Amino acid sequence: MTEALLDIAELVKRFPVGNKRLLHAVDEVTLTVGRGETVGLVGESGCGKSTLVRLINRLLDPTSGSIRLARTELADMKARDFARNPNRKRIQMVFQDAGDSLNPRYTAADAIADPLRRLRRMSGAALRERVDRLADMTGLPRDLLTRFPHQLSGGQKARVGIARAIAVEPELLILDEPTAALDVSVQVVILQLLQQLKQELGMSYLFVSHDLNVVRLLCDRVLVMYLGKIVEEGPAAEIFADPRHPYTRALISAIPQADPDKRIGRLRLGGEPRSPIDPDPTVCRFYGRCPKGEPRCSSEMPVLRTAGPARQVACHFA
Amino acid sequence: MTAVPALAVDDLSVEFRTRSGTVKVLEKVGFEVDKGETIALVGESGSGKSVTAFAVMGILDPAGRVTAGRAMFGGSDLLAMSERDLAEQRGRELSMIFQNPRTALNPIRRVGQQIADVLVRHGGATSTEAPRAAVEMLKKVRIPDPERRAEAYPFELSGGMCQRIMIAIALSCRPALLIADEPTTGLDVTTQAVIMDLIGELAHESGMATIFITHDLALAAEYCDRIVVMHAGHIVEAAPGRELFSQPRHPYSAKLLAATPGETASLAELASIPGGLPDLRRSDLPACRYSDRCERRLDDCTRPLPRRALGERHMVACWNPL
Numbered sequence: 001m002t003e004a005l006l007d008i009a010e011l012v013k014r015f016p017v018g019n020k021r022l023l024h025a026v027d028e029v030t031l032t033v034g035r036g037e038t039v040g041l042v043g044e045s046g047c048g049k050s051t052l053v054r055l056i057n058r059l060l061d062p063t064s065g066s067i068r069l070a071r072t073e074l075a076d077m078k079a080r081d082f083a084r085n086p087n088r089k090r091i092q093m094v095f096q097d098a099g100d101s102l103n104p105r106y107t108a109a110d111a112i113a114d115p116l117r118r119l120r121r122m123s124g125a126a127l128r129e130r131v132d133r134l135a136d137m138t139g140l141p142r143d144l145l146t147r148f149p150h151q152l153s154g155g156q157k158a159r160v161g162i163a164r165a166i167a168v169e170p171e172l173l174i175l176d177e178p179t180a181a182l183d184v185s186v187q188v189v190i191l192q193l194l195q196q197l198k199q200e201l202g203m204s205y206l207f208v209s210h211d212l213n214v215v216r217l218l219c220d221r222v223l224v225m226y227l228g229k230i231v232e233e234g235p236a237a238e239i240f241a242d243p244r245h246p247y248t249r250a251l252i253s254a255i256p257q258a259d260p261d262k263r264i265g266r267l268r269l270g271g272e273p274r275s276p277i278d279p280d281p282t283v284c285r286f287y288g289r290c291p292k293g294e295p296r297c298s299s300e301m302p303v304l305r306t307a308g309p310a311r312q313v314a315c316h317f318a
Numbered sequence: 319m320t321a322v323p324a325l326a327v328d329d330l331s332v333e334f335r336t337r338s339g340t341v342k343v344l345e346k347v348g349f350e351v352d353k354g355e356t357i358a359l360v361g362e363s364g365s366g367k368s369v370t371a372f373a374v375m376g377i378l379d380p381a382g383r384v385t386a387g388r389a390m391f392g393g394s395d396l397l398a399m400s401e402r403d404l405a406e407q408r409g410r411e412l413s414m415i416f417q418n419p420r421t422a423l424n425p426i427r428r429v430g431q432q433i434a435d436v437l438v439r440h441g442g443a444t445s446t447e448a449p450r451a452a453v454e455m456l457k458k459v460r461i462p463d464p465e466r467r468a469e470a471y472p473f474e475l476s477g478g479m480c481q482r483i484m485i486a487i488a489l490s491c492r493p494a495l496l497i498a499d500e501p502t503t504g505l506d507v508t509t510q511a512v513i514m515d516l517i518g519e520l521a522h523e524s525g526m527a528t529i530f531i532t533h534d535l536a537l538a539a540e541y542c543d544r545i546v547v548m549h550a551g552h553i554v555e556a557a558p559g560r561e562l563f564s565q566p567r568h569p570y571s572a573k574l575l576a577a578t579p580g581e582t583a584s585l586a587e588l589a590s591i592p593g594g595l596p597d598l599r600r601s602d603l604p605a606c607r608y609s610d611r612c613e614r615r616l617d618d619c620t621r622p623l624p625r626r627a628l629g630e631r632h633m634v635a636c637w638n639p640l
Contacts, residue, residue: 044508045506154363183533184535184577185590185591186590187579188579192586195585210507213579214579216579217588218585251507251508254508256510256511256534256540257536258540269508
């Protein structure tokens with residue numbers, strides 16, 4: 001890989017939860033996203049995916065660590081100053097629920113024009129032309145531009161959300177479960193659109209999802225997160241063919257399988273995740289739910305180590 | 319299979335009156351569920367899967383009206399039953415698990431108490447023995463530390479745990495029929511797998527008939543004996559899960575499968591379904607509501623929909639099946 005577009009090192013976010021206790025939401029996360037690469041981020045709700053995303057697009061201030069976008073350090077800046085920073089337009093986001101993330105009193109055209117007005121200071125005919133062009137690019141019929149979100153279908157709203165995010169030509173697009181609320185037939189169209197836009201515009205994607213089938217189809221590389229930590233990473237095809245961390249194995253085992261012959265040897269997780277509040281730094285986060293769970297797991301935190309070319313895993317036994 | 323199915327829905331039609339006209343949401347929907355059998359109702363949003371369940375449970379929105387049909391359950395027609403008799407059946411014989419456990423549970427009542435309420439109302443338990451029985455139910459749905467969790471409010475529990483509480487409530491009176499409306503939407507895949515295993519085991523144990531509503535075809539195939547595919551208020555195909563996957567006969571089922579990311583190797587192999595649902599307010603709705611989107615349409619398709627039996631448990635409503 002050539003130089004990484006996004007380079008995150010030792011990123012930490014802790015939230016105070018009263019009585020001087022701290023919730024460790026993101027714990028020493030190190031990751032990179034290369035130019036033109038699609039990286040999938042998977043994990044259960046509460047594992048810190050959303051916090052990580054909010055740190056990267058600088059809606060939250062990290063406790064410590066660095067976030068570099070093409071060598072520019074973004075972590076030092078206050079979240080509230082970032083909104084007016086020239087780097088703001090380099091990272092854009094497509095939100096989970098296209099309906100909830102659109103202003104109900106903005107037409108589709110207003111929604112797409114908003115970032116252009118704010119970040120590019122565009123107006124008048126140039127702005128209108130750009131909005132029309134974006135509608136064409138995302139397959140949104142131009143005559144729908146005057147409609148409000150409640151007059152649009154789920155797939156159309158998803159297109160508006162994507163058009164708005166790519167309006168200012170970001171280098172990094174963060175996609176937070178962009179198709180979770182859509183029917184399969186619409187999901188296909190939106191995923192294919194995203195794939196095509198990436199090729200046309202040369203963006204990098206950070207794709208957050210818990211639909212593993214979608215991640216497999218769209219992503220070059222996958223990061224698996226569990227309770228604030230990256231527990232495994234590697235090329236998507238390899239992770240799905242040969243998951244090494246027991247948590248990744250459980251995730252892949254949980255994908256519904258129509259063919260009964262492919263249901264053999266599946267791993268089911270018992271119990272509940274450990275508390276993320278002041279976790280014991282010497283105990284593996286997965287201890288207690290892990291089918292392995294040997295004494296060493298409760299006395300020494302496994303760290304990410306190399307497990308083959310381009311692969312890393314954080315387990316003593318993987 | 320037993321001679322008398324647990325539930326036999328026949329010829330069910332439902333309309334909704336709206337300001338912009340009457341919406342023919344369901345037309346002549348018919349299916350059966352045997353005792354101990356689990357069937358899935360699958361289809362895209364707007365296909366009528368939830369409305370079917372709501373009509374059977376007698377909890378349709380006031381704008382909705384059953385215009386025809388029967389739902390025979392234990393010798394009586396649920397659709398013709400008085401509200402009072404139906405209220406007796408619901409909770410005891412008929413039970414439902416809703417999509418969002420957090421909104422379906424009472425936010426200001428302890429979860430153990432909510433289970434006990436059902437046991438007292440429908441299970442014949444006294445108020446002194448009910449709390450004990452509620453803890454037993456929590457154990458059964460494998461909630462760790464059930465004595466302590468019985469004292470918790472819903473907001474103190476995770477989504478997966480709230481869904482287990484819902485299941486405990488639904489199953490506390492050993493119903494003969496359970497309807498689960500997307501019980502795992504919004505849950506993590508790992509939790510989804512555990513919850514689905516649990517519903518399956520409990521259904522198997524008690525010989526309960528289960529209707530499982532979902533838009534996830536692979537999930538339906540894994541956990542259900544048969545899959546019933548709905549499109550725009552019609553049942554278009556019903557078949558055992560494996561058969562539907564290996565050999566879909568209705569053009570819509572085939573398209574739905576081709577759009578589902580499962581075993582496919584690349585995104586390019588997935589195909590979307592052309593066109594959209596027809597406007598169900600139209601007075602000139604075609605006999606086959608898929609015909610406007612269908613590549614296999616024939617002149618015959620304007621005739622009333624057939625119900626063709628293809629083998630013992632496979633039905634397709636199409637004049638030109640694959």
